[in-house]
Amino acid sequence: MPLILISIILGPLGNVFLGKGMKSVGPVTSARIMDLLPIISRVLTSEYIWLGIVCLMGFFVCHMLLLTWADYSYVQPATSLSYLSIAILSYLVLGEMISPLRWLGVTVICVGVLLVGRTSPSTSEAPEHA
């Protein structure tokens, strides 16, 4: 359970930092390698990107440890209450203006996620013979 809580905070925080970093890098509008090279170098030198990556790596390790004892289709929903925390964090940290309609959508996603999460941790089919 503590692992799930840690991943609910670390994952969204990582995404918020990535968002902040990428906004400072500038819009990626081309897929041509020559246009991407200067962007890649700006990405690699952005401290916010690295901060985000560290958060996401912490999240990834928690996630892997969880997956050793619980099935994927249980872990994914349980850690994904983070959709509410991502909205709150982007509002607080990035100052993103979130319209009432978007809050509604995020809340609906969380309701769906809660419903999905209320299932047993192990969902693999049991062996048919005793």
Added chain:
Amino acid sequence: MREMVLFFLIVVAGTAGELSVSRAMKSVGEVHDFRPKSILRFVLQSFRLRWMWVGTALMSLAFFSLLAILSFRQVSFVVPISALSYVAGAFGAKLFLRERISRNRWIGIAIVCLGVTIVWWTRG
């Protein structure tokens, strides 16, 4: 169109990557010892598995797509849309890992889709 391709990569490559990692984790076995040394050994052990590398490659692709889309879209828009990975995850877990998906979970997944649709309307 560019946005659609990026979202597709985030959702499909990301989910396929997680499924591959999950498959690798199942063969590593349950972890109940959280001392740093044991965790390091566990990480090194996982990277000896082919599925771990496949998963990592796919998740990297999803990650770079996420970075690209975050450069011109709000975090509070992009991340909720990527909740579509539930749909991909349910189908993938059913087909690829042979997990059983209950009726309640399908209902939850349908509600997630509704929420994603509402957030998509706020694209602006």
